[in-house]
Amino acid sequence: MLLQLVVSGIALGALYALVALSMTVVYRATTVLNFGHGDLVMAGAFAVYVLVLLVGMPYGLAVPLALVILFGFGVGIQRGLIRPMAHGPHIALVMMTIAIGYVIRGVARLVWGRDVMPMRKVLDIEPIFVGDVVVTGDDLMILGVVVLLTAVFFYVLYKTLAGKRIQALYQTERGAGLVGINVSKFHGTIWGVGAAMGAIGGALIAPITLLYPDMGANLLIKGFAAMALGGFGSLWGAVIGGILLGVIEHTAGAYISTALIDISAYLIIIGVLIIRPTGILGYEATVRV
Amino acid sequence: MRTKAGIGLVVVALFVPLFTNEYSQYVVNLALVYVLVTVGFNIAIGTLGQLAFCNVALFGIGAYTTGILMYHFHWPFWVALVPSGIAGAAAGFLASVPALRGIRALYLAIMTLAFGELMRWVYIHAETVTLGSGGMPVPTPTFFTMSIHSPFAKFYVFLGIVVLVVTGTSNLLRSRIGRAIVAIKNNELAAASLGMATSRYIVLAFVWSGCIVGIAGSMFAILIGRVVPESFNLVELIQHFAMVMVGGVGSLAGAIAGAITLTWAPEMFRRFPGYEELFFGILLVVILLFLPRGLISLLTRFVPGLAERYYRE
Numbered sequence: 001m002l003l004q005l006v007v008s009g010i011a012l013g014a015l016y017a018l019v020a021l022s023m024t025v026v027y028r029a030t031t032v033l034n035f036g037h038g039d040l041v042m043a044g045a046f047a048v049y050v051l052v053l054l055v056g057m058p059y060g061l062a063v064p065l066a067l068v069i070l071f072g073f074g075v076g077i078q079r080g081l082i083r084p085m086a087h088g089p090h091i092a093l094v095m096m097t098i099a100i101g102y103v104i105r106g107v108a109r110l111v112w113g114r115d116v117m118p119m120r121k122v123l124d125i126e127p128i129f130v131g132d133v134v135v136t137g138d139d140l141m142i143l144g145v146v147v148l149l150t151a152v153f154f155y156v157l158y159k160t161l162a163g164k165r166i167q168a169l170y171q172t173e174r175g176a177g178l179v180g181i182n183v184s185k186f187h188g189t190i191w192g193v194g195a196a197m198g199a200i201g202g203a204l205i206a207p208i209t210l211l212y213p214d215m216g217a218n219l220l221i222k223g224f225a226a227m228a229l230g231g232f233g234s235l236w237g238a239v240i241g242g243i244l245l246g247v248i249e250h251t252a253g254a255y256i257s258t259a260l261i262d263i264s265a266y267l268i269i270i271g272v273l274i275i276r277p278t279g280i281l282g283y284e285a286t287v288r289v
Numbered sequence: 290m291r292t293k294a295g296i297g298l299v300v301v302a303l304f305v306p307l308f309t310n311e312y313s314q315y316v317v318n319l320a321l322v323y324v325l326v327t328v329g330f331n332i333a334i335g336t337l338g339q340l341a342f343c344n345v346a347l348f349g350i351g352a353y354t355t356g357i358l359m360y361h362f363h364w365p366f367w368v369a370l371v372p373s374g375i376a377g378a379a380a381g382f383l384a385s386v387p388a389l390r391g392i393r394a395l396y397l398a399i400m401t402l403a404f405g406e407l408m409r410w411v412y413i414h415a416e417t418v419t420l421g422s423g424g425m426p427v428p429t430p431t432f433f434t435m436s437i438h439s440p441f442a443k444f445y446v447f448l449g450i451v452v453l454v455v456t457g458t459s460n461l462l463r464s465r466i467g468r469a470i471v472a473i474k475n476n477e478l479a480a481a482s483l484g485m486a487t488s489r490y491i492v493l494a495f496v497w498s499g500c501i502v503g504i505a506g507s508m509f510a511i512l513i514g515r516v517v518p519e520s521f522n523l524v525e526l527i528q529h530f531a532m533v534m535v536g537g538v539g540s541l542a543g544a545i546a547g548a549i550t551l552t553w554a555p556e557m558f559r560r561f562p563g564y565e566e567l568f569f570g571i572l573l574v575v576i577l578l579f580l581p582r583g584l585i586s587l588l589t590r591f592v593p594g595l596a597e598r599y600y601r602e
Contacts, residue, residue: 033395081574088581091334094398095534098527099573106567113563217523221406224399232396263410269403273392 004133005250011139013226013246014146015205019219020226020238021150022197028170028233029190032082032093036101037198037223038216043104044070044199045206045215046112049119059122063203067196074195078188101216108213119206142204149200150239157235166190225265228272231279240280291542291597295459299452306441314440315512316556321447322508323548327532328458328541329501333381334530335539336462337494338474340394343384343401344529346408347499349521351377351506356425356516357418366430366437370450370507377503378496385495389488405526412518424517427510437511447508454501459541461497462597470494474539531569535576537583540597546584 019041027033034040047069051062077100085092125137157163168176169186177183201219209215222245227233230241245268253261260267272279305317330344351373358369384404388397413422430437430446437443461467469490472480481487510516528551536547554572558565580586589596 033398081578084578085581089538091338091340091538092534092577092581094340095530096574096577098530099570099577102527102570103567103574104570106564106570109566110563221403224402228396228399259410259414263407266403266407266410270400270407273396273400274387274390277392277396 001254002251003131005254006247007133007135008139009247009250010243011142011246012208012250013243014142015201015242016222016226016245017239017242018146018149018201018204019198019223020230020242021153021235022194022201023223024227024233024235024238025153025197026190026194028235029166030078030082030187032097034097034194035094035220036097036099036104036216037194038218038220039101039104040070040074040195040216041198041202041205041219042108042213042216043073043202044195045119045202045211046108047199048203049117049206049211052120063200066199066203070199071192071196074192075188077195078191082191083184083187105213105216112213115212117211119211121207122204138208145200145204149197153197154235221265221269225268227279228269229279231281232277234279234281237279237281244280291594295456299448302448306444309441311440314444316552318440318444318447318512320549320552321444321451322505322512323529323532323552324451324545325454325501325505325508326529327536327544327548328455329498329505330529331533331536331539331541331544332458332462332470332494332498332501333384335533335544336467336470336474337491337498338539339388339491339495340398341384341388341401341495341498342398342526342530343380343404344502345521345523345526346401346405347377347380347384347502348506348509348525348529349405349408349412349518350380351503352510352516352520353412353419353425353506354503355507355510356427359428359430359510360425361418363428366507366511367432370504373507374500374504377506378500380503381495381497381499382492384499385492388491388495402523402526405521406523409518409521412521419516419518422518424515426515427513429514430511443512447512450504450508454504455541455545458497458501462541466490466493531573535573535583537585540583540585542588542597543583543585546588550584 019037022041023034023037026037044066047066048059048062051057051065052059055062057065081096081100082093085096121137122141125140127137128135128140155163157166165176165181165186168179168181169183169190173183176186205215205219223242226242226245227238228241229244230237230239245265248268249261249264252264306314309317326344326348329347333339333341333344354373354376355366355369358364358372359366384401387400392400412419419425432446435442437446462470469480469485470493472483472485473487473490477487509520513520532547532551533544534547535551536545537543555565555569558568561568576583
C-alpha cells in the first residue's frame with residue numbers, strides 16, 4: 001500500500017518537478033517570477049492537443065513541434081512585453097506576467113469555453129505489476145521523460161559553454177555582461193526554454209488530469225509549493241521539492257484525509273516559509289522589489 | 290486643490306441615482322465596494338510596498354463575518370460592519386507577522402497567496418458555519434425600521450461609508466504615520482536609523498489595510514445578498530491587483546480611479562460574449578506597457594495640482 005502510494009506519488013511529483021524547474025530556470029536568470037507560467041503550461045498542453053487530435057499528427061511529431069512553438073512564444077513574450085518594462089518597478093513586472101497569463105487563458109476560453117477535453121494516452125499499454133505495485137503507462141512515460149529531460153538540462157548547464165553562460169548569468173548579470181555575454185538576448189532564450197519545458201509538462205499532465213483552460217492556476221500553485229519545499233531558486237531543489245510534494249500529497253491523502261490532497265500544497269508553502277524559508281536546499285535569494 | 294476635487298466628486302456622486310436604473314446602480318455600488326478594496330490593498334502593496342497577496346482572504350473574511358453575524362445571529366448590518374472591519378484588521382495583523390520575520394518580496398507573495406486559497410477551502414468545508422460551497426444567504430439590512438433593499442438606498446449607505454473611510458485614509462497617509470510608511474518603503478534601514486519604530490509602522494499599515502478591506506467585504510455581502518466561496522478565488526485577487534496597478538500603485542486617487550475603471554470595463558465587454566477575459570487581459574497588458582505608472586500619471590500630467598505630496602511609485 002505505502003509502496004504503491006510512493007510510486008504513483010513520484011510519478012505525479014516528477015510532473016510538479018518539471019513545472020517548478022521550468023519556473024526556476026527563468027526566475028534565476030531574470031529575477032522575474034512568472035505568475036503566468038501555469039497558463040504557459042496549459043498553452044503547451046493545448047498545442048499538443050490541437051496537433052494530435054485536430055491535425056492528426058503522431059505524438060512523436062506533435063510534441064517537438066509544440067516545443068518549437070512554445071519556445072518562440074516564450075521568446076516573443078520576453079521581447080515584446082517583458083523587456084520594455086525590465087527597468088520599471090518590479091511589482092509592474094509581476095502584474096505583467098499575470099496579465100499575460102490572463103490573455104492566454106482568454107484565448108483558450110474563447111475557443112474551448114468551459115469544456116473539459118479528454119486526451120489520448122501517450123503510451124497506451126496495460127499496467128505493469130511489480131509485486132503488488134501497479135505501474136501505469138502514464139507513470140512510466142512521465143518518469144522516463146522527466147528523468148531524461150532533467151539529465152539533459154543539467155548536462156547542458158554543467159558541461160557545455162551555453163551552460164557556463166547561464167551559470168554566469170545566475171551569479172551576476174552585470175559581470176556576465178562585462179565578459180561579453182549578450183544578457184538581453186539570453187533572457188529571451190531563457191524565457192523560451194522555460195516555456196518549452198513547461199509545455200512538455202503540459203503534454204504529460206493532459207492525459208491524466210484532462211484538459212481545460214483553467215488548468216494553469218492549480219499547476220502554478222503546485223510549482224510554487226515545489227519551489228518553496230526544495231528551496232526557492234534552487235534548480236535541484238525544484239526537482240526534489242516537486243517529487244516530495246507528489247509523494248506527500250498521495251500519502252497524506254490516503255493515511256490522514258482525502259481533503260489534504262487539495263490543500264497540502266498550500267500547507268506546505270505556509271509551513272516551509274515559516275519554519276525554514278530557504279527550503280531543503282538553502283539558497284539565499286537576491287531580493288529585487 | 291485635491292480637497293476641492295474630492296468634495297466636487299462626492300457632490301456629483303450624490304446625483305448619480307438620477308441617471309441610473311436598477312442594474313446600472315448595482316454596478317455603481319459594486320464600484321464603491323471595489324474603491325474600498327483597492328484603497329486598502331494599495332496601502333499594503335503600494336504605500337508600504339510589500340507583496341501581500343492575501344487581499345482576497347481579507348475581503349472574504351469581512352464578507353463572511355457579516356454573513357455569519359446577520360444570518361446566524363440576526364445582527365443588524367450597522368453592528369455587523371464593525372466586527373467585519375476588526376476581523377479584517379486581525380487577518381491583516383496575521384499577514385504582517387511573516388513580513389516582520391523577514392519573509393518579504395516574492396516569498397511573502399506566495400505565502401499570502403497560499404493563505405488566501407486555504408481560506409477558500411475553509412469556507413467550503415466549514416459547512417456548519419459557512420453553509421459550504423452553496424453559499425450563505427445574507428438577510429436584507431434594515432436601518433431602524435426602514436429596509437435597505439433597493440440599490441439606490443444601498444448606494445447612499447455605501448457612499449457614506451466610502452467617504453468616511455477614504456477621508457480617514459487620506460488624512461492618515463498625510464500624517465506622521467503615513468510619511469513613516471512611505472519612508473519605510475523607500476529605505477527601511479534609513480527609516481530605522483532616523484529613529485522610526487519600523488516594525489510598528491509595518492504592522493499598522495497591514496492592520497489598517499485589512500480593516501478597510503474587511504469593511505469592503507461586509508458591504509459586498511449585503512450588496513450581493515449571498516456569500517459564496519467562489520467569490521474569493523484567484524481570479525478575484527487578480528482583479529484587485531489589476532485595479533491597483535491600472536490606477537497607479539501607491540496613489541490613493543489612483544486606487545479610486547482604477548477601481549471605477551475596472552468595474553466599468555467588464556460591463557462594456559459584456560457586449561462581446563466569450564471575449565470578456567481576453568479583452569480584460571489585453572486591456573491590462575496595454576495599460577502596463579504604455580502607462581506603467583497607471584491612470585493617475587495621465588491625470589497629474591494635465592492637472593499637476595492633483596498630485597499627492599507623499600506619493601511614491
